Amino acid sequence: MSPIAMGGPALFIGTDTVYVALVRPELDPADPGVRLAAEQAGVSPEEFAGPGNVWALMLDEGGEGDGFELPGARDIEADDFAEQLQRSLAAAEPFTAEAGNFLRLEARPAGDAWVVTARVTPPEGHEDGAAPQTLELGALPAAELLADLEEFRRALA
Template identity: 65%
Template sequence: MSDVMGGPALFIGGDTTFVLLVRPELDPADAGVRAAAERAGVTAEEFAGPGNVWALVLDDDFECDGGFELPGLRDAEVDDFAERLQAALGVGGPFTVEAGAVLRLDGRPEGEGYVFTAHATPPEPEGAPTVSLQTGTIPTATLLADLEAFRGSLA
């Protein structure tokens, strides 16, 4: 889990190859937010936004990085995804967990952890291509602890 964005975030991957499911909550009082808002020509409150829109960010060695917002995605749906991922990790063996038509994680055991292939399809524009990336090995115990903390941050 990561709180870099100020809101709940589920980080799956390593330093350069990762999938991040995040609901950023920017603080309008933060100096960096105020400076960015000024450069954008809007108020800090407008720049920070409502803080309730989920986003999916993917990065693969800084070559196929990208991300997109997931308007309408509710915390309960994100929690369901995290719960199904936890359950699959608890069973062991290869698995697939989907978050609607937007994200599919294929996990396969490797040593003391899992390697994931993530397939993400942006909701807009319609017909946007699916982006895929593969993570390195993520220790199972670390990922289970991160999932538990992430789910707790949604409560």
């Protein structure tokens, strides 16, 4: 289960200490924090919360969290990525899956788990051209990965 509470669809892959997460955050205009931030910004809570259709990629490795927006990313692309992962996991052979040019997962089976490496490339203009990162996500239980993918795809539907 994800340690990230975003309110919208989120695909969390990893552990509590190292992970990548594809998320579409949704702010609740009724949330007191959102209402206060909107007041400080001089806009309505609904305007501040926005349409909730901006995708982001979050990552963390040993407390060194980062993340970036994915301009132009859409629900259909997130669903396609999740479906690609489901098919690859079902094939039970090493695979590489890509989400645009910002995330590539390389995985190989290891018993009832998958050893997963994430290669993350921030978009141009992110934090003065932040360099691509490689995160070793470790051995992740296959059943949990498949359940998370199914839950993510249901949230998108």
